[in-house]
Amino acid sequence: MFYAFEQQVTPDILLHSDDVKPLFLEKSFPIVTESEKSARVWSALEKKISPSACHMLMLVWISELPEVDLLLFRYIYKAFKSTESIELNFGDADVLACANIYKKVNQSCHKAIQFVRFQKTSDGVFFAPISPDYNVLSLVAKHFSNRYADQPWIIYDTKRNYGLYYNLHKTTEITFSESPVDNSGKLKAEQLDSEEQLYQQMWKDYFKTMAIKERINLKLQRQHMPVRYWKYLTEMQ
Amino acid sequence: MVKESTLEKLKILADAAKYDVSCASSGTTRGNPNKTLGTAAGWGICHSFTADGRCISLFKILMTNHCIYDCAYCSNRRSNDLKRVAFSPAELAELTIEFYRRNYIEGLFLSSGVIRNPDYTMEQMISVVKKLREEHRFNGYIHMKSIPGASQKLVNIAGMYVDRLSVNIEIPTEESLKKLAPEKDYLSVWKPMKYIKQGILENTEDRKKFRKTPRFVPAGQSTQMIVGATPETDNQILTLASKLYNIDSMKRVYYSGYIHINQNDDRLPALKQPPLVREHRLYQADWLLRFYNFQVNEIVNDANPELDLEVDPKVSWALRHPEFFPIDVNTAPYEAILRIPGVGVLSAKKIITARRYGRLTSYQLQKIGVVMKRAKYFIVCRELPVSTVNEVSPETIRKQLIDEKIKEKDRFQLSFTFD
Numbered sequence: 159m160f161y162a163f164e165q166q167v168t169p170d171i172l173l174h175s176d177d178v179k180p181l182f183l184e185k186s187f188p189i190v191t192e193s194e195k196s197a198r199v200w201s202a203l204e205k206k207i208s209p210s211a212c213h214m215l216m217l218v219w220i221s222e223l224p225e226v227d228l229l230l231f232r233y234i235y236k237a238f239k240s241t242e243s244i245e246l247n248f249g250d251a252d253v254l255a256c257a258n259i260y261k262k263v264n265q266s267c268h269k270a271i272q273f274v275r276f277q278k279t280s281d282g283v284f285f286a287p288i289s290p291d292y293n294v295l296s297l298v299a300k301h302f303s304n305r306y307a308d309q310p311w312i313i314y315d316t317k318r319n320y321g322l323y324y325n326l327h328k329t330t331e332i333t334f335s336e337s338p339v340d341n342s343g344k345l346k347a348e349q350l351d352s353e354e355q356l357y358q359q360m361w362k363d364y365f366k367t368m369a370i371k372e373r374i375n376l377k378l379q380r381q382h383m384p385v386r387y388w389k390y391l392t393e394m395q
Numbered sequence: 396m397v398k399e400s401t402l403e404k405l406k407i408l409a410d411a412a413k414y415d416v417s418c419a420s421s422g423t424t425r426g427n428p429n430k431t432l433g434t435a436a437g438w439g440i441c442h443s444f445t446a447d448g449r450c451i452s453l454f455k456i457l458m459t460n461h462c463i464y465d466c467a468y469c470s471n472r473r474s475n476d477l478k479r480v481a482f483s484p485a486e487l488a489e490l491t492i493e494f495y496r497r498n499y500i501e502g503l504f505l506s507s508g509v510i511r512n513p514d515y516t517m518e519q520m521i522s523v524v525k526k527l528r529e530e531h532r533f534n535g536y537i538h539m540k541s542i543p544g545a546s547q548k549l550v551n552i553a554g555m556y557v558d559r560l561s562v563n564i565e566i567p568t569e570e571s572l573k574k575l576a577p578e579k580d581y582l583s584v585w586k587p588m589k590y591i592k593q594g595i596l597e598n599t600e601d602r603k604k605f606r607k608t609p610r611f612v613p614a615g616q617s618t619q620m621i622v623g624a625t626p627e628t629d630n631q632i633l634t635l636a637s638k639l640y641n642i643d644s645m646k647r648v649y650y651s652g653y654i655h656i657n658q659n660d661d662r663l664p665a666l667k668q669p670p671l672v673r674e675h676r677l678y679q680a681d682w683l684l685r686f687y688n689f690q691v692n693e694i695v696n697d698a699n700p701e702l703d704l705e706v707d708p709k710v711s712w713a714l715r716h717p718e719f720f721p722i723d724v725n726t727a728p729y730e731a732i733l734r735i736p737g738v739g740v741l742s743a744k745k746i747i748t749a750r751r752y753g754r755l756t757s758y759q760l761q762k763i764g765v766v767m768k769r770a771k772y773f774i775v776c777r778e779l780p781v782s783t784v785n786e787v788s789p790e791t792i793r794k795q796l797i798d799e800k801i802k803e804k805d806r807f808q809l810s811f812t813f814d
Contacts, residue, residue: 246748249759272442276497284496307430309496353493360405360490361499367409368455369445372654372669378448382441392499393443 159234160195161187168235172227199234206237211245217263218256221292229255266292271301273383274313275392277344277358278351283310287343287390289317296322299329314338343390358392365393401490404480408457411471412506414656415563415619416649420452420501420536422614423558431532433495433502435558440501453504453538454494458482458520462508466576467663468565468624470656471508481510484519488526495535502536502558503527513544521549524556536614541591543583550590551611554598559614559646562587567632571625575662588642591616595644615646622677623653623670624663628700629677637684637691650677676702683708686740687733705797710736713773714789720773721783725754737769768799 162168167187171180179186204212218230232252236244248254269290276284284306288295295315302311303324314321316337323332339345347355388394421439441450457471459481465473482490491503505523509516520539527533538559541550554560562584566572569581591612598611618639620632636648652669680702683689687709694708695701703711713720713736722731724746732743742764749755749763754777761767772784772792784792 246745247752248745248749248763249752249755254762268440272440274498278497286498301434304427305434306432306496307427308432356402357493357497360402361494361497363402363406364409364454365443365445365451367406368413368449368451369447370413370449370654371447373447373449373652373671375448376446379444379446382448382450383444391443 159199159231159238160192161189162231162235163238169228169231172231203234203237207243207245211237214256214260217297218259220294220297221259221263223259226259229259263292263294266290267294267297269387270294270298273387273391274302275343275390276311278354279345279349280351282351283312285312285314285338285345287314287316287339289315289390291386293318295320299324303329316343341389342395362393362395401486404482405456405490407478407480408460408482409455411460411508412455412457412504414470414651414654415455415504415506415540416449416651417538417561417617417619417647418450418452418455418504419559419617419647420538422646423536425534427534429532431534432492433533433535435534435536436501442498442500451499452501453536454491454500454502455504455506456482456487458487458505458507458516458523459510460508461510463511464509464576464578466565466579467657467660468575468621468653472657475657482523484522484526487523488531491527492531492533495533500535502538504538506540507542509542509544513542514546514549516542517545517549517553521553521556524553528556538614541587543579543587545587547586547590550587551594554591554594554611555609557612559616560591560612561617561619562591563619564635565619565621566625567620567627567635568625571627575625588616588618592642592644612644615644616642617645617647617649619649619651621653622650622674623666628695629673629680629702630695630697630700632677633680633684633691633695636681640684648681650674650681672704673702676704676708680708683712688730706793707736709734710769710793710796713784714793717784717789720785721775722773723775724760725750725776735770735773737766737771737773739764769796 165187169187173179175188215230215233218226229252233244233256236250236252244250244253248257270288274286274288276286278284293315295313295318299313299322302313306324308326310323310325312321312323312332314334316339319337320331320333322329383391418441419439420435421437423435424437425435427434439452441452443451445451459479460471460477461479461481462469462471462473471477487505491500494500495502503524505520507516507520510519520542524537524539527537537557538561539553539557541553541560541562543562550560564584566575572579572581594611595615598608601608602610620635622632632650639645639648652671652674653664653666654669655663655666657663658665680694683694684691689712693712699715702708706714713734719734722735724732724735729743729747732738732746733740738746745763746755746760746765749759755763756777757767757771760770760774760776771781772787774783
């Protein structure tokens with residue numbers, strides 16, 4: 159971004175140094191990240207757009223979608239160029255695209271908060287596997303450490319093979335060399351607390367009982383709780 | 396210690412509690428400053444969805460299914476032959492905590508059959524919530540049903556522990572209530588509702604003087620009406636609902652399509668299917684009242700006492716008032732944009748902000764989230780208007796909208812069978 163303004167050029171594509179270069183290339187500019195310059199851009203941006211828009215850009219970046227870098231580039235470029243705030247200009251394709259990606263990542267966070275299922279282990283740690291669409295574990299950690307402040311827990315992203323461990327004081331990142339859970343996200347029976355399976359059974363029975371058979375609506379159920387989340391949901395197994 | 400007997404009780408008492416519609420866990424935000432257990436999120440979190448598509452947010456359960464009353468519509472009535480069980484307060488509190496620790500639930504929704512007398516029942520329930528708050532230091536959400544006929548003192552105590560306290564009206568007119576539940580009257584419902592309202596008002600005053608005063612029922616109250624069990628019209632139901640919303644602390648009125656549980660009672664209609672479409676339309680009308688600045692007599696009135704089951708209440712209103720349309724989305728005020736069928740609160744707000752940057756086209760409206768299928772008959776945007784409600788007659792539009800819906804349904808069913 160700094161370079162674009164300094165040299166008065168705008169890129170058609172942003173590439174990583176390891177990426178294969180496209181066949182037709184007019185001109186390329188190698189950019190080395192300089193923390194001082196990027197900090198200058200970021201602080202200028204913070205003056206230009208609201209904190210909630212900054213947060214939105216972070217989440218859009220976390221989406222890791224293809225070409226999201228270029229989208230963000232265009233958004234920030236427009237934000238700098240425009241004399242008035244562009245945040246609410248939903249008529250603009252880039253602003254709208256950012257808003258939509260933000261919505262998706264946010265939803266993914268919310269789904270993680272909804273559908274985490276802890277299993278109590280024999281050493282008192284509550285363990286939950288997740289495999290979210292986006293890499294949202296760091297974004298939801300605070301919710302869980304606030305809520306379960308008095309219980310140690312691990313939430314493990316099996317898709318990206320890392321997890322967070324909360325030990326009543328702080329949250330740290332951990333990685334297991336082999337997956338700690340089976341395909342349905344369950345720990346081995348001998349690792350579990352003696353009452354864990356009874357509680358799982360109670361939850362399953364409770365879940366089944368709560369459905370009113372005169373109102374069965376599986377389409378609605380799937381709409382709220384997409385099938386891809388079912389594999390780690392105790393009540394759907 | 397949990398026992399096998401807990402499992403059985405859980406099944407019986409969950410089965411008896413499931414007909415209560417409310418499950419919202421919204422309205423209170425509470426952190427966890429003492430690093431104990433639980434927070435309340437404010438916007439509400441659903442943790443699972445049952446096969447009927449309803450959300451499980453709170454652990455909805457009865458204290459007991461013993462009941463001294465014999466209400467025709469209730470599965471726990473005295474004359475039904477079923478196994479009666481009860482949780483002890485400690486048992487129920489522990490179960491709640493264990494479910495909560497596993498992230499199954501947002502908190503507790505505690506209701507109960509009336510055992511011995513209303514006050515005794517309330518005391519039992521209060522002892523559960525007290526245990527949760529004081530022994531388990533639980534900060535999660537608690538919704539408690541106030542038992543009709545309970546004393547003001549107990550309502551006031553309960554209110555100090557819970558987030559939401561509610562009393563169900565169940566039957567929309569007193570006349571019908573008398574017929575189905577001869578032992579109950581409206582006074583026993585209004586009274587606790589009034590107590591809650593007073594408690595909240597007094598608490599608000601106290602908190603102005605002493606900021607540290609603990610909050611009383613911070614998430615307000617709600618209530619529920621059964622729809623289709625008695626002959627009341629939608630007009631009667633919605634008029635009552637809008638009156639209830641005049642109570643400041645009334646956050647939600649729920650509508651519960653009647654399910655024919657007690658087959659042998661001839662005071663009730665033998666419905667094969669619960670009136671789900673009607674229930675849905677009532678909720679839509681309820682939304683119009685709360686978020687779209689509609690007055691109740693605009694939606695239903697003496698000339699149109701029932702909601703149109705084929706089109707939603709907003710379309711229905713728009714078709715009765717073609718003179719109000721077309722609306723120019725680029726100039727009309729927010730209130731007018733809200734009245735366009737196919738435009739929700741969010742899209743309306745987006746339209747207001749986005750149009751500052753340029754005149755909106757129908758493509759942009761679609762991207763914003765407007766349902767153009769419905770909206771197109773009622774708006775003008777940057778393009779030349781297509782035939783709006785004034786060029787085509789309301790009857791034709793109504794027919795087109797219904798036809799489109801049927802077509803869509805068929806398409807879904809087709810793809811379903813060939814899968």
